[in-house]
Amino acid sequence: MGVVAGVRDATRIRSAWIISGRPTAAMIRLDLFSTLTALAPYAVVAVAAALAGFVLQNDLHRVQEDGLLVIGDPFAVSLYGGVLLLSVYLAASAAMAVAREREQGTVELLSYGPVSAFSYLLAKFTSHVLQYMFLVVLLLGSYLLLAVATGLHLRGTTLLAMALSIGPAAAAAALGLLVAALIRRVRPTILAVLGLALGTVGLQVAREVLVRLPAPEFHVNPVQVLRWAAVAVSSITQWLLPFGYVDRELSVMLRGDLAGALSVTVAACVYAAVVLALAAAGLDRTGIRR
Amino acid sequence: MTEPVVRTEQLTKRYDGLVAVRDLEMRVEPGEIYGFLGPNGAGKTTTLLMVLGILKPTAGRIYLWGRPLVDDSLAVKRRIGVVGEHDYIFDHVTADEYLRFFADLYGVANPAARIEALLDRLGLLEFRTLRARDFSRGMKQKLSLARSLLHEPELLLLDEPVSGLDPHGIVDVRHLLLELNRSGVTIFISSHLLSEVEQTAHRVGIMHRGRLVRQDTIPALRGMLRRDPTLEVELQAPVPHLDAQLLALPVVRQAQTNGRRLVVTVAPGADHRGMISQAVAAAGGVIVGMHAHEPTLEEAFLTLTDAAVERWVS
Numbered sequence: 001m002g003v004v005a006g007v008r009d010a011t012r013i014r015s016a017w018i019i020s021g022r023p024t025a026a027m028i029r030l031d032l033f034s035t036l037t038a039l040a041p042y043a044v045v046a047v048a049a050a051l052a053g054f055v056l057q058n059d060l061h062r063v064q065e066d067g068l069l070v071i072g073d074p075f076a077v078s079l080y081g082g083v084l085l086l087s088v089y090l091a092a093s094a095a096m097a098v099a100r101e102r103e104q105g106t107v108e109l110l111s112y113g114p115v116s117a118f119s120y121l122l123a124k125f126t127s128h129v130l131q132y133m134f135l136v137v138l139l140l141g142s143y144l145l146l147a148v149a150t151g152l153h154l155r156g157t158t159l160l161a162m163a164l165s166i167g168p169a170a171a172a173a174a175l176g177l178l179v180a181a182l183i184r185r186v187r188p189t190i191l192a193v194l195g196l197a198l199g200t201v202g203l204q205v206a207r208e209v210l211v212r213l214p215a216p217e218f219h220v221n222p223v224q225v226l227r228w229a230a231v232a233v234s235s236i237t238q239w240l241l242p243f244g245y246v247d248r249e250l251s252v253m254l255r256g257d258l259a260g261a262l263s264v265t266v267a268a269c270v271y272a273a274v275v276l277a278l279a280a281a282g283l284d285r286t287g288i289r290r
Numbered sequence: 291m292t293e294p295v296v297r298t299e300q301l302t303k304r305y306d307g308l309v310a311v312r313d314l315e316m317r318v319e320p321g322e323i324y325g326f327l328g329p330n331g332a333g334k335t336t337t338l339l340m341v342l343g344i345l346k347p348t349a350g351r352i353y354l355w356g357r358p359l360v361d362d363s364l365a366v367k368r369r370i371g372v373v374g375e376h377d378y379i380f381d382h383v384t385a386d387e388y389l390r391f392f393a394d395l396y397g398v399a400n401p402a403a404r405i406e407a408l409l410d411r412l413g414l415l416e417f418r419t420l421r422a423r424d425f426s427r428g429m430k431q432k433l434s435l436a437r438s439l440l441h442e443p444e445l446l447l448l449d450e451p452v453s454g455l456d457p458h459g460i461v462d463v464r465h466l467l468l469e470l471n472r473s474g475v476t477i478f479i480s481s482h483l484l485s486e487v488e489q490t491a492h493r494v495g496i497m498h499r500g501r502l503v504r505q506d507t508i509p510a511l512r513g514m515l516r517r518d519p520t521l522e523v524e525l526q527a528p529v530p531h532l533d534a535q536l537l538a539l540p541v542v543r544q545a546q547t548n549g550r551r552l553v554v555t556v557a558p559g560a561d562h563r564g565m566i567s568q569a570v571a572a573a574g575g576v577i578v579g580m581h582a583h584e585p586t587l588e589e590a591f592l593t594l595t596d597a598a599v600e601r602w603v604s
Contacts, residue, residue, distance in 0.1 A: 030380075111344055112374065113367055
């Protein structure tokens with residue numbers, strides 16, 4: 001009985017692989033081939049590495065001037081900038097790929113065959129996450145080179161933070177796919193993704209500035225109201241938008257809280273799964289035709 | 291009894307008040323070539339996209355091999371090959387890479403041999419390493435056809451399959467389709483190129499303004515138009531008053547001369563060519579050619595769609 005059930009399960013898995021898995025794998029291979037042979041991902045890594053170089057040079061300059069610089073992790077700022085840049089790139093790239101392929105008619109062509117909206121988006125999502133892993137390795141390589149060149153120490157927590165940033169990056173890719181599924185055209189899609197990214201960062205900066213601002217003693221304190229509004233809105237967007245997960249994951253990990261960082265990564269993965277399902281439903285609803 | 295490969299029941303598609311397809315009852319039988327005809331905007335492509343599950347019908351049902359389309363549609367799609375109206379071909383890959391991707395997608399066994407055989411059959415083998423963006427429109431059309439045949443489908447759905455092809459390409463594709471059909475593949479061709487469909491299809495469905503105005507075999511459609519037989523005669527030289535002399539014959543309904551050309555409508559039921567030849571010779575004429583005129587699919591199409599317009603207007 002157990003043997004028969006086992007054979008039936010194996011047959012079911014094999015048939016699921018043939019119907020959905022194999023087409024998804026084929027799409028992932030084609031996507032990886034086209035994205036990794038393009039210039040854009042390498043340009044983004046180069047900008048992130050240049051940013052790190054600039055930050056480290058600035059720090060070393062201050063050491064030379066003051067003779068002393070107390071800093072927890074010399075790569076912390078570079079890491080924030082690099083991971084955020086890669087995440088925004090990933091969201092924009094995923095969104096652009098889907099919007100462009102829908103406009104060109106590729107999505108329609110694929111759905112003549114054994115490809116559903118979900119398997120198509122899953123392939124796009126997986127290829128972008130794999131692409132991120134590759135780009136993070138490249139970024140890590142550039143940090144190692146900078147560490148050797150400057151004599152600064154690249155800490156284990158930095159490496160772990162980079163590895164765990166895959167969760168928030170996956171969430172960013174999923175958001176890009178959702179935006180593309182809901183908006184048909186390429187340009188509005190890209191503008192929407194960039195708007196969301198810049199909005200999150202801008203809100204975060206505004207919150208930090210307002211928190212540090214002294215509140216004048218009026219009866220109705222405008223700074224207090226703005227501060228309250230910024231905190232309230234950013235508390236929501238921290239969970240609703242993936243770029244907030246990047247911020248939380250890195251700050252927790254750089255404090256050395258591995259458990260906290262892991263929980264943020266898991267939350268980001270859950271976010272990615274939910275958003276991916278929403279994107280598939282959105283693509284089904286808006287239609288795959290150009 | 292075998293189930294039709296494609297069957298639609300009361301299939302309807304509306305877009306913002308416009309009815310693109312209305313109450314479509316269509317049957318495509320196993321092993322046949324079905325021509326789906328209609329002027330631009332008749333609802334052919336909308337129907338095709340609904341059959342593929344790409345557009346959702348507003349009402350009605352679609353059955354493929356007797357099963358509702360919604361059941362296991364991904365598994366069913368593996369049995370179908372499609373050439374769309376405007377297939378997009380990835381322009382950054384070669385023809386070989388393009389086909390290899392789709393072979394992976396469908397899990398084709400021994401893809402290299404299959405790709406080579408198809409490219410060879412369609413005359414594209416020497417261009418296999420060329421990027422698809424450098425292909426002409428006709429070559430792209432052939433590449434799309436190769437893609438649709440990679441996984442050896444049981445049903446081919448073709449939307450304007452010969453558009454963009456040169457005369458040699460049209461003949462090649464026609465022969466390939468007939469060959470595939472002989473091997474048991476059911477073929478559904480949506481087109482407005484009537485002459486092409488006339489040479490390949492066993493049955494046709496004529497769409498007009500979203501309605502299927504007729505679905506029948508080509509001989510039956512021609513039969514529907516069958517009027518009194520017409521003979522077209524070519525004379526060596528014009529013969530004065532020949533039409534009047536011919537009209538004196540009891541079997542002749544109508545006669546009209548135009549220089550060396552004579553068109554005679556005769557009573558049905560017998561071969562009157564001998565009698566006409568004798569009458570022409572008696573009038574001093576010499577016949578250099580004579581043939582009976584058969585109604586074409588084009589005439590049937592125009593008659594049916596005009597009648598549909600009249601019905602619609604009234």
